[in-house]
Amino acid sequence: MATRLEPYRDYSEHDVINLFSLEVASNATLSGWKPGAGGDFDAGVIVAVSNGELPGDLPGFAPSATGTGNAALRNYLGASNQPHVGFNSYPVVETTVEVADSDSTSGSEIKTNNAIGITLRQTLAYDENDENLLRYPLKKDELQAVLPGQAVPILTRGLVLLNSKAIVGSVTVGTSLAVGTDAGSVKSAGKFIPASGTAKVVGEVIAVGPTVDSSANDRGVYLCRISF
DSSP, rough: OBOOOOOOEEEGGGGOOOOOOOOOTTTOGGGGGGGTTTTTSSSSSSSEEEEEOOSSSSSOOOOOOTSSOOHHHHHHHTSOOOOOOOOOOOOOOOOOOSSBOOOOTTOOBBBBGEEEESSEEEEEOOOTTTOBBBGGHHHHHHEEEEETTSSSOOEEEEEEEEEEBBBSSSOOTEEEEEEOOOTOOOOOTSSSSETTTTOOEEEEEEEEEEETTTOEEEEEEEEEEEEE
């Protein structure tokens, strides 16, 4: 599964935001959003608000960074290039989040300080057999996923067990955690890194331990207390 979260977690539902969908770029390749692929659509990714404008009276689709209609998402929903006049689609959550990182629209603006939490579910478009999950809701639920455009639950505070895909850098019990960026040679956008300097602390490692994956490879797990 495309996830950085292990099964154990302890939190209150009052600390979960269900008001944002994951931003879908106009040039996104949704065919790659499937279990096991790994990417910004994983569960356990740190996200920041990219579109916080509340929707008006008219339903629509979340705009892309350029402010134009989101073509990739519209095509996936069957809203474009169809031979018929009418179409059916599920409601789309227009307020969106994106991976917490440097804002590409303004070189000096850093979005890491605007991070609001981590995703609790994957955002997937297809399953491992390239079956469209839009028409396969049971499999979507089995994968603990939401569809592109649907609200993804975002945890703002609680205890979570993270695997090594969620943390960049060496951490031990007591290490304070901050939000990483893709600045320089280290690519850690959407992941936790050891906090240093004036970085905003968003969590702490309270226990560590090894586990074994399906290939019998040891990998670390980290019990973390997070608070955004």
